[in-house]
Amino acid sequence: MSPRGVAIPELRERLFAAAERVLARDGAGALTSRAVTDEAGCAKGVLHAHFEGFDTFVADLVLSRFETAAALALDLPARAGEGSVVENLAEVSGAVLSLDPGLVGLAVTRPVAAQRVREAWRAGAPGFGVIEECVARYLRAEQDAGRAPAGLDAGSAALALVGTLHHLLMTGPEEPAASRERVGRLLRALVGAGGV
Known part of the structure; x- marks a missing residue:
């Protein structure tokens, strides 16, 4: 337990990691x-001193984890011509699917958290919209390189992928391997098994 008045290094990430352990072990x-601060080994008031409330904490955790997943998507267009198209898209998809469905569901069912997430995404925070845009740009770049089908509607393919990821997150739990396999089948259908 951290003594009162002593700064806790990297507190935000420490609380987020503690929340993820609670979710994984005990569910949403x-x-x-209290469960988060107990898991993080800090006083209960620490969370409320650094966040406007528990809903804000949940929203910020969701936004943080989407930011991590979206970072891979933001890098996609620059990776055109490298590796396999299906594997590159599967990597981004795997990052999105690594989000805890219980956390995403919790954020959606708590009105204050849901509103905060929606407002952040509308303001440009990395989320499904950013991932969709990056996937579309990446697919267009791969079309230009001759590595994705010329007739592929890149925007629709990106929407199909993001819609599938959203569906799998919101209807979980499913074994991660099963979700990855379903996304892999979709990607192969979209860009073809020969999508280099």
Whole structure:
């Protein structure tokens, strides 16, 4: 337990990691501010001193994890011509699917958290929209390189991928390997098994 008045290095990430451990071990129903701070080894008031409330904490955790997943998508267009098209898209998809469905569901069912996430995404925070845009740009770049089918509607393919990822997150839980396999089948259908 950290003594009162002593700064805790990297507190935000420490609380986020603690929340993810609680979710993985006990499920979304067990995620409370006390469970998070107990898991992180800090006083209960620490969470409320650094976030406007538990809903803000949940929203910021979701946004943080989407930012991590979207970072891979942001890098996609620059990777055109490297590796396999299907594998590159599968890597980004895997990052999105690594989000805890319980956390995403919790953020959606808490009105304040859901509103905060929507507002952040509208303001440009990395989320499904950013991932969709990056995938479309990447597919267009791969079409230009002759590595994705010329007749592929890149925007629609990106929407199909992001819609599938959203569906799998929101309807989980499913074994991660099963979700990855379903996304792999979709990618092969979209860009073809020969999508270099």
